[in-house]
Amino acid sequence: MRSLKTEIISFEKETLKQSLEKMDANVSYKVKTLIYYPYLFYEFLVEPTGRINRVGKKAGCTIDGMNKVGAVADQAPEFIVKKNVDDKFVLRRNISIDEAKIIAEKFLFESIYSRMKILKMPTLRLKHHVEFYRPYWIVKGEKERSEFYLTVDAITGKYHPL
C-alpha cells in the first residue's frame, strides 16, 4: 500500500457509466478499476523585467511523470485527499524531481518567449512543487460482439482508448 496525494473524483463509477451510455445507448459499459497516474506540479513566481513588460505574477507547469512532457496549467490541482492505494494500481514515475523542474522551466520559457511580447525573459523563481496522482478509470465497452477499453480521467471525464 502507498499513501498518495490525489484529487477528489468528479466522475464516480455510476456517473461515468451513465455519461458514457448517453453517448451511445447500444454500448454497455463496465467500469473496472482506478489507476493512479503520477504528475509533478511546479509553481513559479514571475519577477517582472520592467514596467512595460509586466507578464504576470506566477506560472504553473505540470509534468507528466511517465512521459516527461510539460503542460501549462492554469490552476493548481486541489489535493483534497490523501489516500492509501494498493501499489499494483499506481504507476511509478520515471522522472526525478530535479529533472522535472528543468523540463518545467524549459517548457515555460518556450511558451513565454514564443507567445508573449517581451524583450527580456522574466526570472522564474520556484515557489513550490508537489507530486500528485490523478485517478484514471479503466472502462470496458461492449457492443454486439466487439469490445474495447477506455481510460477515463476521473476528474475531467476526458477519455482515450487503450
Added chain:
Amino acid sequence: MGSDAIVFIIYLFILLLIGLYFSRKASKSVDSYLLGDRSLGPAVTALTMQSTSMSGFMFLGGPAEAFQRGWYAILYGIGDAGGSIVNLSVLGKRMRRMSELLKALSSIEYLEKRYESTAIRIVGAVISIVFLFAYVFAQFIASGKALEALTGLSYETALIIGVSVIIVYTVTGGYLAVVWTDFFQSIVMLVGMVGILVMGLIHVGGLSGLNASLAKIDPSYLSIWGKDLEFYGQWGVIIGAILIYSIGYMGLPHVVVRHMSMKSTKTVKTATLWTAIYNQAMAFSPYLLGLIGIILLPNIADPEMVVSELAYTFFPGLFAAILLSAVMAAIMSTSDSILMQAGTILSRDVYQRFMNKTADQNRMILVSRISILLAGIIGIIVAIKQPPSVFALVVFAFGTLGNSFLVPYICSVYWRNSNKVGILTAMIAGSISHILWTTFDWQASTGIHPFLGGLLVSILGMIIGNRFGTPPSEEVFKIFEEAKGPRLLPSNIEKNISCEISPEAKSISTFVSKQLSIEGQLK
C-alpha cells in the same frame, strides 16, 4: 493631424485600456495569458481567434481582386469558406494522432521526426521563415494604405509609422493582445464589414441589382473566367484559384502546443463550429464589396481602398474612421502573431539548433526580436521601392507555403513508404516552381494557376525523389500504422476522444497489460 487620425489614436487608447483592465483583473498569472481564459464561452473564444486570422487581405486585397476581375474573384472565397473543413477532414485525425505518437510540438518538428531527417527541419524552417515574413510584408503595405486613408499623410510616411507601430506592438506589447481586446476588435470588424455590405447591397438593389448593373457596365464581370474573359477555357487557373485556399491551409505550418486542460473540451468543439459559421459570413463579403465598388466607385484610383471609400460613402466620418481603425488593428493583430511565429522558428529551429546550441534564454529572445526588427526594415524598403498589391503578395506567400508543405503533410499520413528524399524534393520543387511560375507569369502561357502548377511539380518531385531514398525505420512504420487506426470504436465514442491524454493512455495501456492483465483481472 486630421480628426480621423485622432479617432485612430483614441481607438488604440481604448484598446490599451481594455487590455490593461482585463489583464489586471483576470490575468494574474502567465498561465491564464498563455492558455486564454477558459471561462469564456465558445462564441467569444471563436470570435477572438478570428480577429487574429482576419488581416489586411480581407479589407484591402480581396475587394481589389473582385473590383478588377469581377465574379471570378469569388472562387478564392469559396476555397476560403471551405478550407478549414477540408483541412480537418483530410489531415485532422491522422496527423493529430501521429503528432502525439511522435511527440512533436510544431509542424516542422513533426516532419523532422516523421522522416528522421534534420535536413527537412532546415529546409522547412527556411521556407517557413521567408514566406511568413513575405505574408507579413503584405500586412505592412496594408497598414501604410490604411493609415494613409486615416491620416491623410503620404503613403511612405504612413507606411513607416504603420510598420513602426506594428514592430513596437509585437516586441513590447506585453498584455495588449489579451482576449478581450481581440474580442472587441472582432465585433467592430464584423459590424463594420457586414454594415458596409448591407448598405452597399441596398444601394445597388440587392444581388440581382448588383448583377444587372455589372452586366450593363461589362457582362464579362459576371463570368467565372474573369473580366474580358481573361482566363477563358483555362480550367487550370479556375481550379488553382479554388484550390489555393481550400487545400492550401493543409500546407501552412502551424504550432501545436499540447495543453493539459483542467476543464471540458466541449468549448473547443463548439468554438470550432462558431468559427465555421463566422467564416461562411465573412469569406464572401470582401469580394461582394469589391463588386459593389465597380458600380459605386468606378473611378477609384486604388482598388485596394474600395472598403474604406465605401465606408466614408455610407457612414458618417466618425464611424468610418472607427472602422478604418479596426482595419489597422486587424492588421496589427495578424502581423504580431505571424512575426512572433517566424521569429521563434528562426531563433529556435535555426539559430539555437545549428548556430549556438548553448544560447541562453535572453539570447534566444534577442535573436527572435532582432529578426522581427530586420523584417520591419526590409518590409519598409520593399513596400516603398516596389510595392506589390496586398492580394498578389498574400496569394504568393500563401501559395508557396502551400506548395512546399501540402504534399509532405498528406504523404506523411497516407503514404507509408514515403521517405525523406521524396519529401525534400517535394518541398523544394513545390516552392521553387511556385516562385518561378509567379515571377515569370507562366500562368499566361500555360493556362495553369501558379498554385496548381506548384502542386503538380511538388507531387512529381515526391514520386521521383522517393525512388532514391531509403524507407523509414521500423519505429516510424509502427507509428504510421498506429496512427491509421482503426480503433473499432462506436462512432460517438470515437468522435469525442481527448487526444491530449494520449500519452497518458499509452502509458496506462502498457501498465495495465503488464501489471493487471486485461485478459485476467479486468475481465
